[in-house]
Amino acid sequence: MTIIVLIKQVPDMEKVKFDREKGRIDRSSAGTEINPFDLNALEAALVIAEKTSSKVVAVSMGPPQAEESLREAIARGADEGILLSDAKFGGSDVKATSGILSAAIKKIGSYDLIIAGIQTVDGDTGQVGPEVAGILNIPHISNVESIKDFTEESIDVVSNVWEGQYLKRGKYPLLMTVTKDVNVPRLPNFKNKMKARKAEITKWDSSHLIDIIDESRLGVKGSPTKVKKIEVPAQSQREGKIFKDSGSEAVLEMLDVFKKSRVLNKEV
Ligand SMILES: Cc1cc2nc3c(=O)[nH]c(=O)nc-3n(C[C@H](O)[C@H](O)[C@H](O)COP(=O)(O)OP(=O)(O)OC[C@H]3O[C@@H](n4cnc5c(N)ncnc54)[C@H](O)[C@@H]3O)c2cc1C
Secondary structure (H helix, E strand, O other), rough: OEEEEEOOEOOOOOOOOOOOOOOOHHHHHEEEOOOHHHHHHHHHHHHEEEHHHEEEEEEEEOOOHHHHHHHHHHHOOOEEEEEEEOHHHHHHHHHHHHHHHHHHHHHHHHOEEEEEOOOOOOOOOOOOOHHHHHHHHOOOOEEEEEEEEEEEEEEEEEEEEEEEEEEEHHHHHHHEOOOOOOOOOOOHHHHHHHHHHOOOEEEHHHHHOOOOOOOHHHOOOOOOOOOOOOOOOOOOOOOOOOOOHHHHHHHHHHHHHHHHOOOOOOOO
């Protein structure tokens, strides 16, 4: 079996700044890491691969430095990494991103299972996984929170949608998106770190995908989404008050706060 894991390198969201004029994240303003949910996707792939002798291929679209995240994926156990990088991919919205990833998957050719994170911590749309499945015309299961069983033909999972839990069986080829509850990602080990250092990362630019996806569907040209404005919400300050030796006063004030914030809506 071949399992493809979609991995996005994201900025450290605690530190990143926003380019308000262009309506974009200024990705150069902070360090990067693998999108946390994609580590869960990778772990799911590795567990399945270990029991089915499958190959795990990590695929990432991003700037040249996204190569680091593919090396990290190999250090954690992936077999191969493919980087999709080209100035023409820059400015891609969800539609263009999904188109480029799907083109690369078509170029890989044979695959059984594609695993993506439920969402990213930067773009956060949660649309790329299902959209890739749509373009490839394969079924998908989103919000997978646990994997119950799998064979070389199908997988049984629990998918959590709007607080409802659904036990589903998907036959390959299939795409699924996973939540953080699906597993605990393993850390890189020494052997794989050495392998990752020497690994040859396959690099594809637009010329490698030209027979599959037209240039008009790449980057800004292929992106119908236009960000008009970005606003960073003001951080509300936590408020606290200490009551000493006045328990009843504290209770009355707390009740007042609960009523104002509608935690309580009846007279007590
Ligand atoms: C007008 C516009 C311009 C933009 N320009 C840029 C830009 O120049 N550079 C840029 O980085 N972003 C840019 N973005 C953001 C970009 O569109 C999104 O980051 C991208 O489409 C993925 O969407 P998301 O982050 O919401 O992913 P989600 O749908 O939340 O991601 C779900 C899962 O899909 C997979 N996935 C998502 N993105 C990738 C990827 N790139 N490679 C591999 N797997 C992936 C991961 O498994 C992830 O967990 C732009 C957005 C807009 C609207």
